[in-house]
Amino acid sequence: MSLDKRNSINNILEENRIFHPSKNFADNSNIRSFEQYHSLKKQALKNPAHFWESFAKSEIDWFEPFETVLDSENAPFFKWFKEGKLNITYNCIDRHIKNGLGKKTALIWEGEPGDSRKFTYNELLKEVCKTANALKEIGVKKGDLVCIYMPMIPEAMFAMLACARIGAPHSVVFGGFSSEALKDRLIDGSAKFVITADGGFRKDKVIELKNAVDAAIENGASKIVEKVIVVQRTKKNISMLKNRDYWWHEIVKNQKDWCEPEIMNSEDRLFILYTSGSTGKPKGVVHTTGGYNLWSHLTFKWIFDIKIDDIYWCTADVGWITGHSYIVYGPLSNGATTIMYEGVPRPSNLGAFWEIIQKYKVSIFYTAPTAIRSFMKSGREIPDKYDLDSLRLLGTVGEPINPEAWMWYRDVIGKNKCPIVDTWWQTETGGVMISPLPGAIATKPGSATFPLPGIEVEVVDKNGKKVKENEGGFLIIKKPWPGMMRTIHGNSERYIKSYWEHISFQGEKNVYFAGDGARIDKDGYIWIMGRVDDVISVSGHRLGTMEIESALVSHESVAEAAVVGKKDDLKGEAIVAFVSLEKDVKTSLELAERLKKHVVSEIGIIARPEKIIISDSLPKTRSGKIMRRILRSIAAGERITGDISTLEDSSVLEKLKESS
Ligand code: PRX
Numbered sequence: 001m002s003l004d005k006r007n008s009i010n011n012i013l014e015e016n017r018i019f020h021p022s023k024n025f026a027d028n029s030n031i032r033s034f035e036q037y038h039s040l041k042k043q044a045l046k047n048p049a050h051f052w053e054s055f056a057k058s059e060i061d062w063f064e065p066f067e068t069v070l071d072s073e074n075a076p077f078f079k080w081f082k083e084g085k086l087n088i089t090y091n092c093i094d095r096h097i098k099n100g101l102g103k104k105t106a107l108i109w110e111g112e113p114g115d116s117r118k119f120t121y122n123e124l125l126k127e128v129c130k131t132a133n134a135l136k137e138i139g140v141k142k143g144d145l146v147c148i149y150m151p152m153i154p155e156a157m158f159a160m161l162a163c164a165r166i167g168a169p170h171s172v173v174f175g176g177f178s179s180e181a182l183k184d185r186l187i188d189g190s191a192k193f194v195i196t197a198d199g200g201f202r203k204d205k206v207i208e209l210k211n212a213v214d215a216a217i218e219n220g221a222s223k224i225v226e227k228v229i230v231v232q233r234t235k236k237n238i239s240m241l242k243n244r245d246y247w248w249h250e251i252v253k254n255q256k257d258w259c260e261p262e263i264m265n266s267e268d269r270l271f272i273l274y275t276s277g278s279t280g281k282p283k284g285v286v287h288t289t290g291g292y293n294l295w296s297h298l299t300f301k302w303i304f305d306i307k308i309d310d311i312y313w314c315t316a317d318v319g320w321i322t323g324h325s326y327i328v329y330g331p332l333s334n335g336a337t338t339i340m341y342e343g344v345p346r347p348s349n350l351g352a353f354w355e356i357i358q359k360y361k362v363s364i365f366y367t368a369p370t371a372i373r374s375f376m377k378s379g380r381e382i383p384d385k386y387d388l389d390s391l392r393l394l395g396t397v398g399e400p401i402n403p404e405a406w407m408w409y410r411d412v413i414g415k416n417k418c419p420i421v422d423t424w425w426q427t428e429t430g431g432v433m434i435s436p437l438p439g440a441i442a443t444k445p446g447s448a449t450f451p452l453p454g455i456e457v458e459v460v461d462k463n464g465k466k467v468k469e470n471e472g473g474f475l476i477i478k479k480p481w482p483g484m485m486r487t488i489h490g491n492s493e494r495y496i497k498s499y500w501e502h503i504s505f506q507g508e509k510n511v512y513f514a515g516d517g518a519r520i521d522k523d524g525y526i527w528i529m530g531r532v533d534d535v536i537s538v539s540g541h542r543l544g545t546m547e548i549e550s551a552l553v554s555h556e557s558v559a560e561a562a563v564v565g566k567k568d569d570l571k572g573e574a575i576v577a578f579v580s581l582e583k584d585v586k587t588s589l590e591l592a593e594r595l596k597k598h599v600v601s602e603i604g605i606i607a608r609p610e611k612i613i614i615s616d617s618l619p620k621t622r623s624g625k626i627m628r629r630i631l632r633s634i635a636a637g638e639r640i641t642g643d644i645s646t647l648e649d650s651s652v653l654e655k656l657k658e659s660s
Contacts, residue, residue, distance in 0.1 A: 015403055019410070020442040021419045025392070029305045029439025037440040040453035051454055052080075052482060056294050059301070060333075061095050062086045063263050066290070070480060075510045076500040077487060078480045079267050080291035087261035088270060088293045089165045092332035093125045094261070105337045108311070109154045110356055112201035112343035117154055121335070124161075126257040127154070131162035133255035138227045138246060140193055142167035142262055145272065147191035147225075148318075149173045149182055149209055151200025152342040155231045155248060156318050157328055159195045160271075164289075167262035168193075169269040171284070174319025175200050175209055177604040181282075183216035185274050188284055189489060192226045195248075199234035203346040210238045266290030272489050273321055275427040276544035277498055278515070278533035284489030285427050292430050293333060295483025299431040300330030302452060303421050304364050305393060305438050313339035314366040314395075315353065320541075321427040322397055326366060330431070345371070350378050354386035365413070366395035366423075370539040372405045372413075373570050380412045388413060393438055395421040398540030399572045400528050406445035424448040424528050426514065427542075428499070430483025433457070434526055447525040455481055457526070459518045464505045472519050472529055476503055477512040484512070534628075536565035536573045541606045543575070545628075548609065551602035552577055555595055557585040562618050562626045563609070566635040574610040576635035578656070580617050587614040611635075615659045621646045634660050 026032045031040070044051040049069040056066070066084030096104070102122040109117045119127065140146060146163045148170050150156040156172075163170040171189045173182050186194070196213045199206045210230055217225050230240065231248040240247070270289045274282040304312060312331055316322035318340075331338035339360060345352045353375075357365060375383065394414050396406075401422055410420055419438035425431060434457065436442075436449040443449060451457045459473040460466055467473035488495040502513035517529035531537065534545040545563040552561035560580045565573035579595065581587060592612040600608050613634075619627045627647065633640045634656055644650060 015444050015446055018442050018444055021439050025419060026439040031302060031437045032439045034440050037437050044454035055298055056081055059297055060294050061091055066266060080482045081266040084266040084290050085263050086290055087264050088289055089128060089161050090261045091293055093121055096121045096335040097125060101335050106332060107154060108339045108360055110341045127158045128161040128165055129257050129259035130252050130255040131158045132165040132259040134252045135162055135166060140168050144168045145171055145189045145191045146193045147171045147173060147186055149175060149194060149196045149213060151175050151197055151233060152317055152340055153233055160328055164270060165259055165261055167264050169271050171272045172319050174317060175207060176606055178601050179212035179215035180602045181604055182212055183220050184281060186216055186221040186224055189272055190224055194225055194228045197231040197233040198238045199236050201342060203344060206234050206236060264289045273427055276535055276542050276547055278535055278544055279546055285485045286487050286489050287430055288486050291482035295431040296325040296330040297333040300326060301334055302437055303423060303432055303435050306334050306336050310336060310363045311360050312336050312364040313362045325431050350382050354383045354388060357388055358386045361390035363390050364393045365391055368398045368540040369396050369401040369405055370571055372409050376405060376408045383412055391418050394418045395423055397423045399537050400530055401446055403445035422448045428485040444525055447527050449525055459520050460503060460505060464503045469522055470519050472517050474503060474532060475514045475516045475518040476505060478505060538573055538575060538606060539571045543607055548599060548607055551599045552579060552595060555598045557581050560618055562631055564628055564632045564635050576611045577609040578613050578615060578618055578631050580615055613660045615656050617652050619652045620648050622648050
């Protein structure tokens with residue numbers, strides 16, 4: 001853990017522009033003033049147990065009430081609302097129907113080739129129940145892990161909710177991951193069941209999901225996976241194995257459209273979601289039912305200021321936490337109308353997002369800075385062609401947003417009337433932690449502003465001492481919160497080591513280390529500076545450098561590999577890999593291309609290195625550690641500064657510069 005990756009951390013230009021929500025927006029919002037925000041914050045500080053208890057009781061329906069709000073006995077394995085019993089699908093669907101919202105649209109789905117479907121809450125309940133009954137028919141039992149590897153189609157949402165309905169935790173694997181990456185996740189979670197599709201449409205291509213499932217099973221998961229359900233989406237020819245593979249439309253069609261929601265304990269697992277860390281393989285982040293339900297619900301309500309007639313659209317994929325919390329659980333728990341889009345903008349259709357906003361009169365739009373930057377690049381003429389007047393609130397997530405992109409978003413998309421919520425959070429936090437409340441907090445371009453009520457953060461140095469105003473440091477979270485991860489699947493040691501042992505704050509050991517750098521300005525605004533560990537963010541996708549290095553080293557020609565991130569105007573960071581080859585292997589451009597392909601097949605297209613630099617050797621300290629700081633400078637084309645006296649062989653530097 002070091003801050004040197006962010007060596008520019010203290011050279012930040014002060015951002016003085018400040019934007020207040022309009023009076024009209026503030027007057028009509030759920031939390032309408034800074035004083036109201038502050039009062040909530042104070043209540044939480046004064047009596048956290050009472051604060052969380054009252055929201056858990058007012059926002060969530062429990063089959064049986066909880067007695068203990070927070071059990072810290074076995075910290076950092078915290079337990080929330082532990083005696084409570086509930087089912088998240090009841091909160092996401094049934095209760096809205098009971099409250100007269102059955103005919104309200106729950107889901108609007110827009111397919112990549114232009115097809116579309118809508119589902120009311122009544123219809124959603126039927127789809128989920130039928131899917132849940134089908135899962136039972138193939139033998140899924142409460143507690144069994146079900147892997148969902150699907151394109152962005154309504155059935156992905158039905159599958160997640162069907163699992164939750166019957167108490168089977170889900171493990172959604174992003175459809176852009178390769179069969180190798182899928183195999184690792186199937187094995188790590190011991191997922192006996194997989195729900196997939198024959199394929200998915202992505203950027204004018206078909207991704208062959210079922211073939212990838214077959215390969216994952218053949219190449220190592222055959223003793224684990226028992227049954228596979230396949231949605232027919234692309235109608236491409238695929239092979240179906242008798243007694244193992246079932247077509248969704250055949251097995252779901254004839255099921256009963258009612259399935260009793262399983263009564264779950266608050267701390268029963270709801271899902272595992274894999275994310276990258278700085279060491280080893282991806283970690284299976286575990287979330288449980290009660291706390292996650294409350295946190296995804298409450299943050300959605302606070303941040304998106306949701307109203308009964310809002311049309312809300314989050315452009316993420318359900319394969320990531322943003323899709324889990326802010327396409328599926330948060331919006332549905334609030335009885336909102338949520339949009340799901342199968343495609344991503346591509347050169348042949350750069351107006352796709354704006355067309356959807358116009359078509360469905362979207363009022364709240366939530367996307368990633370990378371997307372905004374790419375729209376900026378292709379010019380405002382494209383969004384200007386569409387009617388975006390329905391928008392009233394904009395959000396961003398996943399990576400720091402540069403002030404220029406923030407201003408463009410505000411002006412070109414929001415017509416200077418929509419507040420922007422820049423939301424900072426992580427797979428591990430379950431829901432947003434730092435964000436403006438749009439009716440209450442004035443925003444500065446590029447700052448995520450303040451922590452939500454009940455969330456206590458600090459920026460500290462490596463000794464846990466609060467840093468000075470505007471000084472870069474490590475972002476920590478000082479108190480547990482309901483949506484926090486509970487552990488890493490199968491590795492509680494790693495859970496403690498990765499998050500709870502880095503920093504002690506005022507003698508308190510149980511502080512959460514987020515892995516991000518940040519600074520706090522004179523007005524108390526938080527500015528996230530990016531990761532301080534060996535995790536890089538490419539277009540907001542989180543990747544461990546070690547993961548990519550292992551993928552490279554698994555290639556027969558590679559002896560050693562070191563991967564670093566390089567600043568990229570569009571993607572935030574781009575991957576640069578330094579590689580030394582096995583004896584007798586000759587370097588060539590063609591080999592570099594093959595190595596890129598190899599990484600894609602080991603992990604997925606999101607991990608494709610932008611550049612591979614092949615060299616005889618890598619810069620190492622006398623004790624054999626690769627000096628990444630040097631590699632980062634070389635990748636960025638910068639002068640190498642700082643101490644290089646620990647380098648074992650300084651001639652490596654010249655050679656590296658030549659090869660880069
Ligand atoms: O570095 C932070 C960055 O994304 C990381 C979390 O990645 P992941 O678990 O994949 O979740 C992404 C979606 C929540 C964080 O450690 N990050 C997320 N949101 C922001 C951000 N960086 C700056 N500003 C944000 N708003």
